[in-house]
Amino acid sequence: MKNLSRYVPVLYVTFLMIPIYWLLNMSFKTTNEILGGFTLYPHNFTLASYQTILTDPSWYSGYINSIEYVVINTVISVAVALPAAYAFSRYRFLGDKHLFFWLLSNRMAPPAVFALPVFQLYSQIGLFDTPWAVALSHTLFNIPLAVWILEGFMSGVPKELDETAYVDGYSFPRFFFRIFIPTIAAGIGVACFFCFMFSWVELLLAKTLTSVAAKPIAAIMTKTASASGYQLGLLAAAGALTLIPGAVVIYFVRNYIAKGFALGRV
Amino acid sequence: MSSKTQNNKAWWLVAPVFIMVAFNALVPLMTVVNYSVQETFGDNVFTWAGVHWFQDVLHSERFHSALLRQLLFSGIVLAIEIPLGLGVALTMPRKGPWVSVCLVLMSLPLLIPWNVVGSMWNIMALPDIGLLAKVINGLGIDYNYTRQPVAAWFTIVLMDVWHWTSLVALLCYAGLVSIPDAYYQAAKVDGAKTWAVFRFIQLPKLKHVLTIAVLLRFMDSFMIYTEVSVLTGGGPGSATTFLSIDLVKIALGQFDLGPAAAMSLIYFMIILFLSWLFYTLMMKNEDA
Amino acid sequence: MAKISIENLRHSYLPFPNPDRDEDYVLKKLSIDWADGGAYALLGPSGCGKTTLLNLISGLLVPTEGKILFDARDVSRASPEQRNIAQVFQFPVIYDTMTVYDNLAFPLRNRGVAESVIDPRVKEIAGMLDLTSTLQKRASGLTADGKQKISLGRGLVRSDVAAIMFDEPLTVIDPHLKWQLRSKLKELHQRTRRTMIYVTHDQTEALTFADQVVVMNNGEIVQIGTPIELFEKPKHTFVGHFIGSPGMNVLPCEVKGGKASFAGQTIASENAANFKGQSQKLEIGVRPEFVSFAKTGIPADVVKVADAGRFRIVETRAAGSSIKLLLPEDQVVPTGKVNLAFDKAHTQIYADGWII
Numbered sequence: 075m076k077n078l079s080r081y082v083p084v085l086y087v088t089f090l091m092i093p094i095y096w097l098l099n100m101s102f103k104t105t106n107e108i109l110g111g112f113t114l115y116p117h118n119f120t121l122a123s124y125q126t127i128l129t130d131p132s133w134y135s136g137y138i139n140s141i142e143y144v145v146i147n148t149v150i151s152v153a154v155a156l157p158a159a160y161a162f163s164r165y166r167f168l169g170d171k172h173l174f175f176w177l178l179s180n181r182m183a184p185p186a187v188f189a190l191p192v193f194q195l196y197s198q199i200g201l202f203d204t205p206w207a208v209a210l211s212h213t214l215f216n217i218p219l220a221v222w223i224l225e226g227f228m229s230g231v232p233k234e235l236d237e238t239a240y241v242d243g244y245s246f247p248r249f250f251f252r253i254f255i256p257t258i259a260a261g262i263g264v265a266c267f268f269c270f271m272f273s274w275v276e277l278l279l280a281k282t283l284t285s286v287a288a289k290p291i292a293a294i295m296t297k298t299a300s301a302s303g304y305q306l307g308l309l310a311a312a313g314a315l316t317l318i319p320g321a322v323v324i325y326f327v328r329n330y331i332a333k334g335f336a337l338g339r340v
Numbered sequence: 341m342s343s344k345t346q347n348n349k350a351w352w353l354v355a356p357v358f359i360m361v362a363f364n365a366l367v368p369l370m371t372v373v374n375y376s377v378q379e380t381f382g383d384n385v386f387t388w389a390g391v392h393w394f395q396d397v398l399h400s401e402r403f404h405s406a407l408l409r410q411l412l413f414s415g416i417v418l419a420i421e422i423p424l425g426l427g428v429a430l431t432m433p434r435k436g437p438w439v440s441v442c443l444v445l446m447s448l449p450l451l452i453p454w455n456v457v458g459s460m461w462n463i464m465a466l467p468d469i470g471l472l473a474k475v476i477n478g479l480g481i482d483y484n485y486t487r488q489p490v491a492a493w494f495t496i497v498l499m500d501v502w503h504w505t506s507l508v509a510l511l512c513y514a515g516l517v518s519i520p521d522a523y524y525q526a527a528k529v530d531g532a533k534t535w536a537v538f539r540f541i542q543l544p545k546l547k548h549v550l551t552i553a554v555l556l557r558f559m560d561s562f563m564i565y566t567e568v569s570v571l572t573g574g575g576p577g578s579a580t581t582f583l584s585i586d587l588v589k590i591a592l593g594q595f596d597l598g599p600a601a602a603m604s605l606i607y608f609m610i611i612l613f614l615s616w617l618f619y620t621l622m623m624k625n626e627d628a
Numbered sequence: 629m630a631k632i633s634i635e636n637l638r639h640s641y642l643p644f645p646n647p648d649r650d651e652d653y654v655l656k657k658l659s660i661d662w663a664d665g666g667a668y669a670l671l672g673p674s675g676c677g678k679t680t681l682l683n684l685i686s687g688l689l690v691p692t693e694g695k696i697l698f699d700a701r702d703v704s705r706a707s708p709e710q711r712n713i714a715q716v717f718q719f720p721v722i723y724d725t726m727t728v729y730d731n732l733a734f735p736l737r738n739r740g741v742a743e744s745v746i747d748p749r750v751k752e753i754a755g756m757l758d759l760t761s762t763l764q765k766r767a768s769g770l771t772a773d774g775k776q777k778i779s780l781g782r783g784l785v786r787s788d789v790a791a792i793m794f795d796e797p798l799t800v801i802d803p804h805l806k807w808q809l810r811s812k813l814k815e816l817h818q819r820t821r822r823t824m825i826y827v828t829h830d831q832t833e834a835l836t837f838a839d840q841v842v843v844m845n846n847g848e849i850v851q852i853g854t855p856i857e858l859f860e861k862p863k864h865t866f867v868g869h870f871i872g873s874p875g876m877n878v879l880p881c882e883v884k885g886g887k888a889s890f891a892g893q894t895i896a897s898e899n900a901a902n903f904k905g906q907s908q909k910l911e912i913g914v915r916p917e918f919v920s921f922a923k924t925g926i927p928a929d930v931v932k933v934a935d936a937g938r939f940r941i942v943e944t945r946a947a948g949s950s951i952k953l954l955l956p957e958d959q960v961v962p963t964g965k966v967n968l969a970f971d972k973a974h975t976q977i978y979a980d981g982w983i984i
Contacts, residue, residue: 082431086424086509087445093460093502094448096471100463112474154356161353166344173354180365182611184563186584187604190591191368191375214364217357277455277566278588292453310463313456320451324444525688526721530782531709531738540723540734 094317100310108306123311133312136291139205140274141319143290146209148269151216152224152262159224160250164233177218185278188214193282207283208290212276216269223268227261267327274319291316375601393602403603405578406586407610413582414561417500421557422550424501425508430542432513443513446506458570461499465571472498485572489579492572496580499567504560508553515549516542551622555615562611583607630698630790632662632685632823637694639680645692653692654680656847662791665821667814669838671828673870677847678827679795685825686713686793698790714783715793719800720775724768728759731767732781739786753785756816773805780813784820791823798833810836831871843867859915860974865981868913874941877919879949881912881977888912888977891947893926896972899984908979914970916941919953921962922969926951933961944968 100108101123102116127133161167162174192211193202201207235257239249255262281293295312376393397403432442449457464472465485472495476483485491519541527537565584568574574581574589581589587607591600637658645652654677662668670678683689685696687708696704703711714735723731732750754760757777762770767778776797783792794813798806814837817824828834834841835855843850843858843866851863862868868876881890886901888894890912897912928946935941939954942961951968955961977984 079431083428083433083442086428086505087442090445090449090502090506092471093464096464097460108469112469114471150360154360157353158357161350164344165347165350167346167348167350167354170350173358177357177361179612180361182559182563182615183365183608184565184584184587184604184611186563186565186587186591187372187608188368189588190597190600191371192364194371195367210360211364213360217361221357271451274451275453277453292455295455295459306463306466306469309459313452313459316453316456317448317451321444321448324447324451328440328444520719522717522719522721525683525708525715526717526779526782528688529686529708529713529715530735532734533738536734536738540725544723544725 097310097313100306101314103307105305105307123307124315126308127312127315133291133294136289136294137315139284139288140280140290140292143205143208143212143280143288144270144273144319146205147212147216147273148266150209151213151220151269152265154213155217155220155224155265156255156262157250159221159228160254162221162225163228164236174221177221180218181215183214185276189278189282192279196283202283203285203287205288208280208288209273211279211283212273216272219272220265220269223265224258224261227258227264231257263327267323270323271320372601372604375597376605379598393598394606397599397602397606402586403583403606406581406583409580410562410582410584413496413500413564414558416497417504417561418554418557420497420501421505421508422554425505425553426512426546426550428505428509429512429516430538432509434517443510446509449503449506452503454566455570457499457503458567461495461502461567462571465495487576489576492576492580496568496571499571500561500564503567504557508557511549511553512546515546519545547622551619554622555618558618559611559615562614630701630823631664632791633697634658634660634685635695635697637681637684637696638692639677639684639689640692647693654847655684658694658849660842660849660852662823662825665823667817667824667826667837667839669826669828669834669841670844671831671834671841671870672844674829676844678829678844681844682715682793682795682825682827685791686715687711688715712786712788712790713793714786714789714791715795716776716779716783716797718796720772720779722767722770722775722778724766726767727764728754728767728770728778729763731778732759732763732785735782735786749785749787753781756784756819757781757812772800773802773809776801776809777812780816784816784822789822791825794824794826794828796828797826798828798830806833813837831873835871843870845870861976861983862913863983865911865913865978868915872915872917874916874952876913876915877949877951878978879912879914879951881910883910883977890949891926895926895970895975897970897975897977898973900977902984903977903979905979909981911978911981912970912975913978913983914975916952916954918971918974919951920969920971921953921955922967925967925969928966928968930961930963930966 099115102119102121103113104118104120104122107113107116107118162170188211196202196207196211201210231254235253236249239253244253277290277292280290284290284293291312295309377391379392428446433439452460461472464470467473467484467486473483473485482488483491485495523541523545524537527541532540563584564582565588568580568582569585569588572580574585583603584607587600587603590596590603637655638653639655640653642652650656658681670681672678680689684691687703687706687710691704694704695702698711708715723734726734729750732753733746736746736749751760751763754763757780759774759777759781762774767775770778780792780797783789798809801809810833813824813826824837826834826837835858839854840852841855841858842852845864845866851858851867853861853863858867858871862871862876865876865878868878879890881888881895883889883900883903886903888897888900888910895912903910926946928944928951930942930944931950932943933940934943939956940961942953942955944951944953944966946968953968
């Protein structure tokens, strides 16, 4: 029993890796090999699919667009969430609890519900097909999330820190930026990670709010998949490339992930 | 927290968040409410329709079956992912170099765009080419997810388990790591067996984290759209047409604004209600 | 119940310690015997290895080298369950979801004891610990001292435990409840006659609880003795410093022809005649309790007087060294130049820190 349980994580991680391997496997195959039949590894190893994506602007601009709105969204979400999380962790004010729950209830709103009205809203204000539209619409679920995560970290910082700083003659902004923000740097890292993650993986709103200029990579992929049928190699390569930003971000926050999860706030 | 001070000026700190979320949530929500009570014949001419659309939706066979499928899907997915995630967390190493490796590899599926997840499983499940299809066929079972509803369901559930079990596992793992060593030592000294340690130490300490895991997994599985839409598009037939997929079909495909809006609101209400129900049930014996 | 012997025990937390490097080891070659039914305290500063030693005895750690024997049985590699040990931790460990009753019954149920045996036993222990009225309550609702009593009760409830270990059990208890719980422990020891080993860095706790105190420093046992022995005849200047408040005066000295001298004055001591060797670091140790003002003796200057309730602590300086003495409240403190005398029977000579 004891020895058996050691293999559970190994088996599980293997299970996780299989589809990723299969994706990479496909991305290195030629179209002929893919259509020719079942092979466990690429017999005619080729980088052609990657070459197409990295040289064709209609492909690689998708990555740039995606990263653009994800970064804008992460910056906005965390920036406005910081003072709000501070307020929730330190003060009681009129309607604080209701506000907090209302914010969180937006995490429960299915994007499918909002897709159409959000499309109309951003068309009206002339932001349609810009990265700003996607970035702003993603704040709907990322701001509550960032507030929630940051509030957890801030509540862990003793109030005495604030009081000492005020006694020492710090003004609120100076205290906030010079002392408080460095103190909860880990929390900000975790909040950024989750904002990045949820903005990066979302497609429905991103697709609805863009048509040509700001089209995210994910949307370009769906189009390829449906329109030109069997460009599987290209599709696989594009998918494989979308793994990279996630992997890079995980690598940077790997030591904070457990801590962020530990707060039970995702 | 009784140590918080009353200060209504704190509203200034919350104002930016409030404005931004309100802009993104209230304006569209009002739009939806507006549509849900009106009838349109195009050209921006709207007439009052009352609760007509709500009645239509609530009595439609199509809505009922989509809701049923959605509930079934959430139920299956929760029943697999929660125990599996808990099991993985319990058996994961607590220290050493493998911890980071495990954490990084396990987080990976969470950071893949949802449509790519759909595409990946599409490639896995393709007849003749896909590894999954090949393995299942190799076992002598007829498998084609584009034609058999059971196969389609199996593939979708497997995909969701692959995609999201890590979230449950990571949450539980974090909860487990935060249990002080003394508890395990005391249990050893008291002669507790593995099962007793789980039942009386780990499970009670994980209660909070598990509640969050169940809530998150319920909400997200109930709202699932992209992955399924890429993989099966709701088919074969309407075997995997969940509420979300049906809703997008009606709203963006057929531009039936009234019924779509009414359906959206009902959908949203169901999520809110069920989330509240889960939360209350799981927290019920907290102070008993 | 058992006699516990430790033979040449060494422990390192490093995966591959170098046997020739003492720094790699938190415990450096310990040997000690604990008699059955004794009340022992393990006393030492933080990081001296006392908790490690405790966890080695209870079986939560496996020693790098050496043996642990319960009676004649080698248990060095046995699990805590096989050793039949109970342990109370620094922070109260209780099973939150269970009642107080179930908490107390837990170790017995794990061992498959019949409920008909468990019930009277749990009630008896609850009576001893004044927990009877809370038996049916959720354990998580109790205060810190109540929870710590439950931890203790889980140890007492088993009638066959070889020893009960305490790892600084009073850390989280309110000061006014500390002495209550401490006297409860003492009382329980007298009633049950279990071997108890109590780890602490607080000398008051150690000296009031234990029949025998084991003083540790830097992974080594410095002295084992009754509280009186530790006080009157510290084997090492560390023990002199660590035990007693204020600690022992330690002064540099010379020894020639069996006579010790400090600042040109010959000092009568109990053990100077034992000294045979040469060229070591020699010191005189004398407790402030055994220093007094005299007409003749060591010339000194009074530097500071501190009031400590029933007596005063007078700090003086003589030949560049500080000497403290205790003066009863009613005596007048002289000022300026004074002379000091040491009580011969309680003045010892130390070579390289160890008594000669």
